[in-house]
Amino acid sequence: MATTKANKRQDRSAGRSCKGKTGAQIFHEMLLGEGVERMFGIVGGAMLPIFDVLHGSPIPFVLTRHEQGAAHMADGYARSTGKVGVCIATSGPGATNLTTGLATAYMDSSPVVAFTGQVKTFLIGNDAFQEADTTGITRPITKYNLIVKRVEDLGRTVKEAFHIARTGRPGPVLVDLPVDITATKCPVEPDLAPDLPGYKPPLRGHMRQIEAAAQAINAAERPLFYVGGGVISADASDELRALAEKGNIPVTTTLLGMGAIDEASPLALKMLGMHGTACANYAVQDTDCLIAVGARFDDRVTGRLDSFAPNAKIIHIDVDPASISNNVDVDIPVVGDARNTLSRMLERIQPRDRSAWLARIDEWRRKHPLRYATQGHIKPQEVIDILGKLTNHNAIIATGVGQHQMWTAQYYGWRRPRQIITSGGLGTMGFGVPAAIGAQFGNPRKTVIDIDGDGSFSMTMVEVLTAVRYQQPVRFVVLDNNYLGMVRQWQEMFYHRRYSAVEHPCPDWAAVAEAFGATGMRVFERSELGDALKEMLDCEGPVVMHVHVDPDENVYPMVAVGKGLHEMDLGKLA
Amino acid sequence: MRNIISALVLNKAGVLARIAGMFAARGFNIDSLVVGRTEDTKLSRMTIVAIGDDKVLEQIRKQLDKVIDVVKICDFADMNYVERDLMLCRVHTPPEKRSEVVEVVNLFRGRVVDVARESLLIELSGPEQKMEAFVDLIRPYGISELARTGVLAMQRGAQAKRRRAAKP
Ligand SMILES: Cc1ncc(C[n+]2csc(CCOP(=O)(O)OP(=O)(O)O)c2C)c(N)n1
Ligand SMILES: [Mg+2]
Numbered sequence: 001m002a003t004t005k006a007n008k009r010q011d012r013s014a015g016r017s018c019k020g021k022t023g024a025q026i027f028h029e030m031l032l033g034e035g036v037e038r039m040f041g042i043v044g045g046a047m048l049p050i051f052d053v054l055h056g057s058p059i060p061f062v063l064t065r066h067e068q069g070a071a072h073m074a075d076g077y078a079r080s081t082g083k084v085g086v087c088i089a090t091s092g093p094g095a096t097n098l099t100t101g102l103a104t105a106y107m108d109s110s111p112v113v114a115f116t117g118q119v120k121t122f123l124i125g126n127d128a129f130q131e132a133d134t135t136g137i138t139r140p141i142t143k144y145n146l147i148v149k150r151v152e153d154l155g156r157t158v159k160e161a162f163h164i165a166r167t168g169r170p171g172p173v174l175v176d177l178p179v180d181i182t183a184t185k186c187p188v189e190p191d192l193a194p195d196l197p198g199y200k201p202p203l204r205g206h207m208r209q210i211e212a213a214a215q216a217i218n219a220a221e222r223p224l225f226y227v228g229g230g231v232i233s234a235d236a237s238d239e240l241r242a243l244a245e246k247g248n249i250p251v252t253t254t255l256l257g258m259g260a261i262d263e264a265s266p267l268a269l270k271m272l273g274m275h276g277t278a279c280a281n282y283a284v285q286d287t288d289c290l291i292a293v294g295a296r297f298d299d300r301v302t303g304r305l306d307s308f309a310p311n312a313k314i315i316h317i318d319v320d321p322a323s324i325s326n327n328v329d330v331d332i333p334v335v336g337d338a339r340n341t342l343s344r345m346l347e348r349i350q351p352r353d354r355s356a357w358l359a360r361i362d363e364w365r366r367k368h369p370l371r372y373a374t375q376g377h378i379k380p381q382e383v384i385d386i387l388g389k390l391t392n393h394n395a396i397i398a399t400g401v402g403q404h405q406m407w408t409a410q411y412y413g414w415r416r417p418r419q420i421i422t423s424g425g426l427g428t429m430g431f432g433v434p435a436a437i438g439a440q441f442g443n444p445r446k447t448v449i450d451i452d453g454d455g456s457f458s459m460t461m462v463e464v465l466t467a468v469r470y471q472q473p474v475r476f477v478v479l480d481n482n483y484l485g486m487v488r489q490w491q492e493m494f495y496h497r498r499y500s501a502v503e504h505p506c507p508d509w510a511a512v513a514e515a516f517g518a519t520g521m522r523v524f525e526r527s528e529l530g531d532a533l534k535e536m537l538d539c540e541g542p543v544v545m546h547v548h549v550d551p552d553e554n555v556y557p558m559v560a561v562g563k564g565l566h567e568m569d570l571g572k573l574a
Numbered sequence: 575m576r577n578i579i580s581a582l583v584l585n586k587a588g589v590l591a592r593i594a595g596m597f598a599a600r601g602f603n604i605d606s607l608v609v610g611r612t613e614d615t616k617l618s619r620m621t622i623v624a625i626g627d628d629k630v631l632e633q634i635r636k637q638l639d640k641v642i643d644v645v646k647i648c649d650f651a652d653m654n655y656v657e658r659d660l661m662l663c664r665v666h667t668p669p670e671k672r673s674e675v676v677e678v679v680n681l682f683r684g685r686v687v688d689v690a691r692e693s694l695l696i697e698l699s700g701p702e703q704k705m706e707a708f709v710d711l712i713r714p715y716g717i718s719e720l721a722r723t724g725v726l727a728m729q730r731g732a733q734a735k736r737r738r739a740a741k742p
Contacts, residue, residue: 135588136591139588139591139592139595140595140596140599143642144642146588147587147588149587164642196642197584197645198583198584198641198642198643198644198645198646199642320640321636321639321640322633322636322637322639322640325629325632326633
């Protein structure tokens, strides 16, 4: 990933002098050098020297309402643009409030750099006011973290943080900055060259492995691509499409891989796994050669492991050697960046007629399409379906976590990478609102919609205030089913409908939005839905649209925990 | 299965916590972990005795390698190597048993480093099997205290493998 398209940038810090500057000034120079366009966060005592240099800085600062919001905004910005997102918090509670956001970015390999204030170096360990062991707390939820204890190390550390966050398997990096270090002047000209002898992310896949993989693919009758977020973060979707088209190889994607292939393509099978499409899951069980790219065989994807892809030779292309042969035994591992590997594989793939295989898949697709009823209450699926059509399947869509997230993945109709912004690995409710705002900041000319659940929206809806204040025209669509719906569904299916702590009454979100200074809309009836959605897309925004949807709708297909992918429950309509 | 892995790591704050935390978070089972200085002031060597099947050990190696502060990993699985562990052990020794115990200590090339009226403090070093054999023999006398450093290991043969990766 060292030079993804989005990350091509010049180092503008070269040749600047740091001697005699304070830590905070050096910090600022380094951010300018990295080309940081925006930061999200909240101020505090331990960050005062930093905020003093941000006064009048060309890098705009977005003051959020909660540090979790700042971290998710940086994450949404990063996922939607491919650039590193930056967030800032003060020591103690500021830093602990960031943690959910960091863990979310870590699980989904999103390049975020967080800077936290820390108490003065000589007070560390004394339970000083607003002291927390930030590097200790965040060690397992960051790709790397560091505390800077000498001002001479600050510049280099900032540089290393950005480098680590964006290269290899991307991820969040945290730099903890004691307030005396940012206030101190640097007595010498510091060495800014990164010093990371233990960090050598593998980039180029091994030629022999690539050849072996290509041979296996060429020999396969029924090959299938299983594609995850690694293809998105490596900007490898063009290479993927070229390969798939050349070999007539169908493609199924994980939740984070949506958009790696245009779903309008006949080769696209949409999502696989627990709530995947029937054709994708049946294809996995039937394929004789499964080519996993930038995906990690998560349990939500594989279902029961010993019956997963039982007939397949498995090829696994991943930039992280540790994710290979971790959950399943892989026949041909290729350690390398997805773009580099796929592009070198292209000339070795023979064009081959696979119409029998594609016809079989097509039959599953025709027999078991995704579908929902259109009587009674508004169905959440139809809101998403209509939104997809109205936006030409081209908007950036953030989500919360729950049923609405799965329906969004199933029904929106993904066309390009970096379109879906969702918490896959950690499953963080509350991600949608701030992530959408971050994505809007990074894509000022694009339509950004948060398709949210009533539960998830409640967790971070305070950030609608941030959208209002900074005039970010995000459209928040709250699919209110009056429940923590996904949990209700599990209680219905696996706990004899003993609904426990899942009822979730909400206020009039439109009224709340109006009080926040946003536009508020409410929809109760199917007859008003289409026009309301059009109106919402046409208005200036930000806008919160409260849609009352069927409280009893369930997500199908569904592979119950412990079942194989072929044992999926297709639902009442199937 | 028991396996010895050694890792050259950067000698800076937080590295031990990072690696120990990784082992705990991933549920890896380790028998001992030793950290100490090396010939290079910038690097420490960690020697880890890990328990698990091939798959687990493979994951341990990969996860260790992924830690950014780890510069190089050496796995002794298929190597000819020397392994050492240092033990201090206080044995209940009434005067009439003293010579008997000392004889065992001598057989194992251990040393008596402190003598009290009713006990001996013994120092012994060697590979795992030797330590265990000694403890088995001495246990009937009554071990009142025992401490071990954990295992260090190094490959046999002069300059076995030059550490290229270790040059920062
Ligand atoms: C922060 C957090 N807390 C709890 C959960 C567990 N959880 C998963 S889905 C869900 C319900 C989500 O409700 P809502 O946002 O209304 O979405 P719906 O399923 O109703 O569409 C809950 C509580 C979670 N994923 N994240
Ligand atoms: Mg709900």
